[in-house]
Amino acid sequence: QVQLQESGPGLVKPSETLSLTCTVSGGSISNYYWSWIRQPPGKGLEWIGYMYYTGNTNHNSSLRGRVTISLDTSKNQFSLRLSSMTAADTAVYYCARHEGPHAFDIWGQGTVVTVSS
Amino acid sequence: SLVLTQSPSVSVAPEKTARISCGGTNIGSKSVHWYQQKPGQAPVLVINYNSDRPSGIPERFSGSNSGNTATLTISRVEAGDEADYYCQVWDGRGDHPVFGGGTKLTVL
Numbered sequence: 001q002v003q004l005q006e007s008g009p010g011l012v013k014p015s016e017t018l019s020l021t022c023t024v025s026g027g028s029i030s031n032y033y034w035s036w037i038r039q040p041p042g043k044g045l046e047w048i049g050y051m052y053y054t055g056n057t058n059h060n061s062s063l064r065g066r067v068t069i070s071l072d073t074s075k076n077q078f079s080l081r082l083s084s085m086t087a088a089d090t091a092v093y094y095c096a097r098h099e100g101p102h103a104f105d106i107w108g109q110g111t112v113v114t115v116s117s
Numbered sequence: 118s119l120v121l122t123q124s125p126s127v128s129v130a131p132e133k134t135a136r137i138s139c140g141g142t143n144i145g146s147k148s149v150h151w152y153q154q155k156p157g158q159a160p161v162l163v164i165n166y167n168s169d170r171p172s173g174i175p176e177r178f179s180g181s182n183s184g185n186t187a188t189l190t191i192s193r194v195e196a197g198d199e200a201d202y203y204c205q206v207w208d209g210r211g212d213h214p215v216f217g218g219g220t221k222l223t224v225l
Contacts, residue, residue, distance in 0.1 A: 035214075045152075045160065045203055045216040058212055094159055101211030103150035103165035110159050 002027035004095050004108035012089075012115050018082040022095030022108055029053055029076045033098045036069065036080045038091040039110075046091075050098070051078055085115045119144075119208040121217035128223045135191040137220045139204030142185060147206040149187040151180060154219075155200045163202075164189060191222070199224045 008020035022034065035050040049059030051069045059067040068081040082089065092112050096104040122140040129135040139149060149167050152160035162171050164180040167187065177192045191198055204217040 044219045045205075047214045047216070060213065101207035101214075102148070103162050103205070104152070104160070104214075105162050105165070105171065107159040107161070 002097065002106050004097065004106060006093060006095050006108045006111040008093075008111055008113070010112055010114060012085050012113060013117050014086055014115055016085055018080070018085050018089070018113060020080045020093055020095075020111065020113075022078050022080075024076045024078075024097075029071065029073055029078065033100055034069075034071065034078045035096050035098060035104065037094045037096055037104070037107075038089075039094070040088075040091045048080065048082070048093075087115050089113070090115045119206065119215050121204055121206065121215055123202075123204060123217040123220045125218070126221045126223065128225055129191075129194050130225045131196065132193055135194050135198070135222055137189040137191075137202050137222065139187040139189070139217045140185055141187075141206070144185055144187050144206065145183045147182075149180065149182050150205045151178075151189045152203045152205065153198075153200045154203065160203065194222075194224055196224050198222060 003025045005023045012018050030053045033050050033052050036048040049067045049069050051057040051071050066083045071078040092110040094110045095108040097106040098104045151164040153163045154160040163174050163178050167182040168180040179190045181188050201219045201221050203219045208215045
């Protein structure tokens with residue numbers, strides 16, 4: 001079955017750029033949408049952005065252009081870059097699969113990111 | 118932008134029925150998806166398209182959606198159902214998802 005695994009640094013300094021990668025195993029990255037979703041400690045879920053395998057992308061306007069999402073079909077991976085990190089960006093970051101504007105049917109286990117000097 | 122409102126908490130005794138609501142303007146015109154999240158774990162899809170159960174989800178989980186409220190119903194509640202539950206729809210022209218604030222289900 002398809003599985004997702006996030007990877008990246010657990011600690012980022014304020015003002016730096018976060019880089020995370022989600023590796024897709026057990027299936028192809030093609031023909032699906034791939035999103036990043038985060039969850040601050042003790043809070044709810046916040047969608048960050050998505051990319052379709054063709055390159056079409058969209059992101060949460062509240063993040064004001066800080067988001068870059070890319071995809072590497074040869075590696076079956078997609079990535080998130082979030083610039084100008086602050087303490088408010090401390091969260092568990094999840095990657096998830098969906099078929100367009102539908103349910104997120106498969107999630108990664110999540111990776112904890114802490115912003116601190 | 119659409120806002121989805123969920124009660125922060127719901128408590129229910131074992132074997133009883135839990136109903137978790139998700140309110141939003143004209144939410145009945147959208148497809149609502151529900152996720153279960155246990156402590157320290159990733160969310161799991163339990164209901165999609167208002168009332169469909171993905172493979173492996175017990176029949177005790179059901180959903181409905183009409184007017185301004187969608188409801189997740191859990192029948193014969195078990196201790197293992199204790200979790201946070203989130204509703205979700207796609208807003209705009211289906212270009213961005215919106216999550217409810219989540220409801221913590223406590224099994225007494």
